[in-house]
Amino acid sequence: MPSVEANRGQWDRGYGWPEGGDEWSLGWGGPDAQWHWSLRPRVQRFLPAPSILEIAPGYGRWTKYLLRYCNRYVGVDLAARGIEACRRRFAEAEHAEFHVNDGRSLAMVNDRSIDFAFSFDSLVHVEEDVIGSYLNELARVFTADGVGFIHHSNLAACSPVPRAMRLALRIAERVLGRETPGFDHWRAATMSGERLEKLSASAGLTCIGQEVVNWLGGRLIDCISLVTPRGSRWERPNVVVHNPYFMAEAASIARAAHIHQDPAALPTWPAGGATSQRLGSLSRIGSLPIGPWGFSIVGPWPSRHRR
Numbered sequence: 159m160p161s162v163e164a165n166r167g168q169w170d171r172g173y174g175w176p177e178g179g180d181e182w183s184l185g186w187g188g189p190d191a192q193w194h195w196s197l198r199p200r201v202q203r204f205l206p207a208p209s210i211l212e213i214a215p216g217y218g219r220w221t222k223y224l225l226r227y228c229n230r231y232v233g234v235d236l237a238a239r240g241i242e243a244c245r246r247r248f249a250e251a252e253h254a255e256f257h258v259n260d261g262r263s264l265a266m267v268n269d270r271s272i273d274f275a276f277s278f279d280s281l282v283h284v285e286e287d288v289i290g291s292y293l294n295e296l297a298r299v300f301t302a303d304g305v306g307f308i309h310h311s312n313l314a315a316c317s318p319v320p321r322a323m324r325l326a327l328r329i330a331e332r333v334l335g336r337e338t339p340g341f342d343h344w345r346a347a348t349m350s351g352e353r354l355e356k357l358s359a360s361a362g363l364t365c366i367g368q369e370v371v372n373w374l375g376g377r378l379i380d381c382i383s384l385v386t387p388r389g390s391r392w393e394r395p396n397v398v399v400h401n402p403y404f405m406a407e408a409a410s411i412a413r414a415a416h417i418h419q420d421p422a423a424l425p426t427w428p429a430g431g432a433t434s435q436r437l438g439s440l441s442r443i444g445s446l447p448i449g450p451w452g453f454s455i456v457g458p459w460p461s462r463h464r465r
């Protein structure tokens with residue numbers, strides 16, 4: 159159960175940020191490829207937006223792109239380390255401001271001042287009390303047509319991995335002499351897509367779309383939810399889609415990036431070659447042509463880079 163305190167400890171002191179967060183884009187072929195081919199297509203109908211709020215920017219992996227689409231950007235994170243890094247990294251961006259918060263509120267953001275709120279690869283680690291609190295705050299800070307793109311945990315909706323498999327992983331970790339993120343990737347155990355929809359309604363927001371996705375494996379442990387105030391121009395009945403191809407999409411993007419992207423934007427660390435692509439610290443997707451057919455297989459593959 160990642161608490162607010164556990165998150166602060168992990169991101170302020172525990173984690174080393176070896177590439178400023180870019181290391182997590184490895185499975186997509188780097189942050190540029192991940193933004194342009196995976197994230198931007200998902201948010202482009204809301205951009206540009208006069209005022210953007212990013213919850214939990216870390217070292218600013220997505221801030222770099224969001225800054226181009228607004229007149230005012232506000233980044234809020236509970237870890238002072240990331241906020242200081244963002245202040246240094248984006249010192250030239252006069253329309254950007256960064257704040258350390260308490261991990262659940264947005265006291266530094268004025269009422270009715272945010273047109274687009276974005277959070278990716280962060281709130282997956284926070285439990286329902288924190289998500290509920292942020293949704294209440296979003297209801298306060300959104301303009302009438304404000305909209306939020308919130309990536310969160312769906313672990314509460316997933317069957318647990320059988321004990322025998324968890325035990326096997328623990329033994330493998332002992333043998334290899336290192337820890338892995340396990341099967342749950344430090345996801346919040348109390349959150350799910352359904353839970354977010356209910357919390358949004360309690361906050362006075364409407365959930366208008368949910369993409370339930372897999373993350374570094376086959377289980378649909380994550381969800382990307384869109385929320386908006388009642389009566390906003392984006393309001394519609396909720397649409398829920400289960401997308402078990404999210405990681406296949408990542409591997410495809412990473413492969414294509416080798417050809418279609420500026421080589422300078424490709425990761426300098428080993429991302430995978432012509433026949434296989436890393437999907438994170440535990441797995442790899444490989445493909446093999448046999449006669450006229452192409453086969454892909456996802457399998458375990460320990461690596462150096464991990465959370």
Ligand SMILES: C[S@@+](CC[C@H](N)C(=O)[O-])C[C@H]1O[C@@H](n2cnc3c(N)ncnc32)[C@H](O)[C@@H]1O
Nearest residue numbers: 165169179214215216219235236237261279280
């Ligand atoms: C895995 S990092 C991701 C950072 C960034 N979104 C990225 O994709 O590179 C998680 C970030 O979430 C922040 N975080 C975790 N819990 C939070 C909370 N309750 N409120 C605000 N920030 C939080 C951490 O401090 C950290 O910067």
